[in-house]
Amino acid sequence: MSDKSARLIIGNKEIELPIHTPTAGPDVIDITKLYAQGDVFTYDPGFTSTAACDSTITFIDGIKGELLHRGYPIDQLAEKSHFLEVCYLLLYGELPSATELEDFEARVTNHTMVHEQMHNFFRGFRRDAHPMATLVGVVGAMSAFYHDSTDINDDWQREVAAIRLIAKLPTIAAMAYKYSVGQPFVYPRNDLDYAANFLHMCFSVPAEKYEVDPILARAMDRIFTLHADHEQNASTSTVRLASSSGANPFACIAAGIACLWGPAHGGANQACLEMLKEIGTVDRIPEFIARAKDKNDSYRLMGFGHRVYKNFDPRATVLKQSADEVLELLGVENNPLLQVAKELEKQALNDPYFAEKKLFPNVDFYSGIILEAMGFPTSMFTPIFALARTVGWISQWKEQISDPNLKIGRPRQLYTGATKRDYTDIENR
Numbered sequence: 001m002s003d004k005s006a007r008l009i010i011g012n013k014e015i016e017l018p019i020h021t022p023t024a025g026p027d028v029i030d031i032t033k034l035y036a037q038g039d040v041f042t043y044d045p046g047f048t049s050t051a052a053c054d055s056t057i058t059f060i061d062g063i064k065g066e067l068l069h070r071g072y073p074i075d076q077l078a079e080k081s082h083f084l085e086v087c088y089l090l091l092y093g094e095l096p097s098a099t100e101l102e103d104f105e106a107r108v109t110n111h112t113m114v115h116e117q118m119h120n121f122f123r124g125f126r127r128d129a130h131p132m133a134t135l136v137g138v139v140g141a142m143s144a145f146y147h148d149s150t151d152i153n154d155d156w157q158r159e160v161a162a163i164r165l166i167a168k169l170p171t172i173a174a175m176a177y178k179y180s181v182g183q184p185f186v187y188p189r190n191d192l193d194y195a196a197n198f199l200h201m202c203f204s205v206p207a208e209k210y211e212v213d214p215i216l217a218r219a220m221d222r223i224f225t226l227h228a229d230h231e232q233n234a235s236t237s238t239v240r241l242a243s244s245s246g247a248n249p250f251a252c253i254a255a256g257i258a259c260l261w262g263p264a265h266g267g268a269n270q271a272c273l274e275m276l277k278e279i280g281t282v283d284r285i286p287e288f289i290a291r292a293k294d295k296n297d298s299y300r301l302m303g304f305g306h307r308v309y310k311n312f313d314p315r316a317t318v319l320k321q322s323a324d325e326v327l328e329l330l331g332v333e334n335n336p337l338l339q340v341a342k343e344l345e346k347q348a349l350n351d352p353y354f355a356e357k358k359l360f361p362n363v364d365f366y367s368g369i370i371l372e373a374m375g376f377p378t379s380m381f382t383p384i385f386a387l388a389r390t391v392g393w394i395s396q397w398k399e400q401i402s403d404p405n406l407k408i409g410r411p412r413q414l415y416t417g418a419t420k421r422d423y424t425d426i427e428n429r
Contacts, residue, residue, distance in 0.1 A: 010038050024059050024068075041412040053240065053403075057090060057395050058231045065311040069229060070094070078318040083224040083388075084108060084194050087166055090229055090395040111167035112188035112197065114175075115145045122179045131176035131383045132261045138172050139165075140254035150248040152401055161249040162394045169387035170194065174201035177380050195221035198387075203375065215329050216374060219322040223367050226315040227385055229392025235259040235266070239393045240400050241409040249397060256393045257386045266382040266389075269368035272303035273337070273378050276368075281336060282343045289344075293353050303365030304348060305358065312360045319366035323373075330373050341369045 004019040006029050015038050018030040028051045031042055044050045059068045067074040070089050077086050081095075088096045088104050096104060121138050142164070143150055149161040175185050178201075186201045196217040204210035230236070238259040242252040260266035279288050291299040306313045332338035345361055348354045371381055400406060 008034075008038070010040060013038065022054075024061070035412075041414070043414050047237070052232065052237065052409075053400065055232070055396070055399060056093065057399060058229045058392070060231050060308055062306075062308040062310050065309050065314050067230070067314050074226065074314050075318050078222050078225050078315070081225070082193075083221050083228070086225050086228050087391040090391055091162060091398065107163050108167045108194070109190050111164050112171050112190070114168050114171050118142075118145060119175075119185065122175055122185075125179065127179070127182065129180065131173070131180050131379055132257070132386070134176040134179065135173060135383050135386060136254055136258050136261070138176070139169070139257060140251060142168070143248045143250040146250070150250070152243075152246060152248065158249070158398060158401065162398065165249065165253055165394055166391050169390045170198040171201060173380075173383045173387045174198060176383060177202050177376075180377075180379065193217065193221075195224060199374075202380075213329065215325050219326050219370050220374075222319060222322050223370065223384065224388040226319055226363055226367075227388035229389070229395060233265070234262070235389065236393060236396050239397055243397050243400050244406065244409040246408075249394070252397055253390060253393055256389070260386050260389065261382060266385045268302065269364040269371070269385070270378045270381045272364050272368040273372055273381070275302040276337050276340050276344070279340050279344070282339055285340065285344050285347055289347060289351065301344075301348070301359070303368065304354065304361055306362045309362070311358055313362040315363040316361055316366055319363055319370070320361070323366040323369050326370050326373050332373075335373070338369060338373055341365075341372075 004021070004027070006017045006019055008015045008017060015034065017034065020028045020030055022028065035041060042050070057070065059071075060066065069077060069086065070093055072089065072095075077089075081089075084105050085096065085101055087108075088101060118138065118141065121141055122134060125134050125137070146161070146164060149157045149164060151157045171188050178185050184206060186204050186206075188197050188201060192200055192212065196212040196214075199212045199217060199220055200210060232240075235256040239252045239256040242255040243249075247255075263271060279285060288299070288301065291297045292301045327338060327342065332342060345365070348359070348361065354360070368378075368381065371384065372378075376384070
């Protein structure tokens with residue numbers, strides 16, 4: 001227990017509430033006994049002032065622009081590490097030794113194929129189904145195929161489920177893409193790394209040889225790394241809430257994917273590309289910047305600023321480098337959208353208004369540019385986000401399952417409806 005406490009006075013009753021001090025971040029007032037002792041609830045729409053769990057995985061300091069995974073800054077991980085090493089770190093708490101990393105990468109690589117009968121699930125969707133709809137359905141259906149890894153009380157089954165999800169999500173996402181464009185599915189290749197394998201499954205065809213450019217593979221790996229986990233956001237909280245009921249891991253991750261689908265969460269980079277399409281041409285940029293600066297106009301530029309980061313998005317700094325490398329490799333001459341993106345970035349960064357308001361390009365701005373340049377349709381942006389975030393969801397799920405204080409989630413409410421009344425027979429209404 002904490003040696004600090006807060007006192008809450010309700011009428012003539014005084015309640016003492018413990019205060020816990022974390023290793024980083026603000027102190028937390030423990031209201032666990034508030035209802036029992038005070039017969040009151042707290043009211044916090046969006047849970048923006050409520051800690052629903054304790055965690056050792058990810059920490060965000062929005063004022064400093066800091067994102068730490070197990071204590072390691074995201075910029076160091078993105079620069080010096082790679083996605084599967086970050087997966088290991090999130091899952092197990094420490095960076096792996098060379099032997100541990102080799103073993104982990106081998107286990108993931110050997111689980112990339114999906115059960116052949118799962119192909120039938122894809123063919124049950126309409127040909128124009130959104131890839132996210134397909135992803136939610138197929139990931140949820142994994143529990144029907146992998147019965148040997150659904151017992152959440154078995155340590156080994158939890159481990160197998162974690163590896164399977166990390167390994168198979170790129171295959172499932174690539175299959176969803178291939179199905180949406182009417183091309184044959186491409187099987188994973190064990191000789192390619194995680195990011196290169198995903199690009200190969202998305203863009204190769206049986207009729208000709210396809211070589212993955214290492215610059216594109218590195219950019220894809222960075223996108224995965226920078227989206228791996230982001231603390232207790234909406235989709236992660238959804239996974240934890242589903243998990244609290246004892247649901248199997250595949251159902252929990254499917255729930256997280258469904259939540260991520262929302263445009264206010266996982267669809268931000270897609271919204272950014274749609275904004276660039278709305279601007280259309282470079283000469284119209286000043287018009288839209290003026291609208292964004294006009295306090296009487298509700299218009300705002302997508303991909304600038306961040307709800308959590310009040311200074312700058314540390315992930316954006318890293319991804320800008322990859323965006324520059326990809327655009328240099330692929331060019332922007334024949335893509336008006338990318339021309340608008342580069343010029344908008346330049347004008348916004350040089351405008352004192354944006355600097356003063358801390359409205360810097362965020363990770364969604366740069367990831368959207370990279371994915372557009374690679375040739376992905378905007379409908380694939382959120383599925384790519386989902387496959388990257390899967391490891392974060394699993395890490396949070398494993399942590400929660402191991403918590404001895406785990407309870408089923410049961411938020412309270414401020415009821416404002418009708419009080420008790422008697423039923424009226426239909427002939428008397």
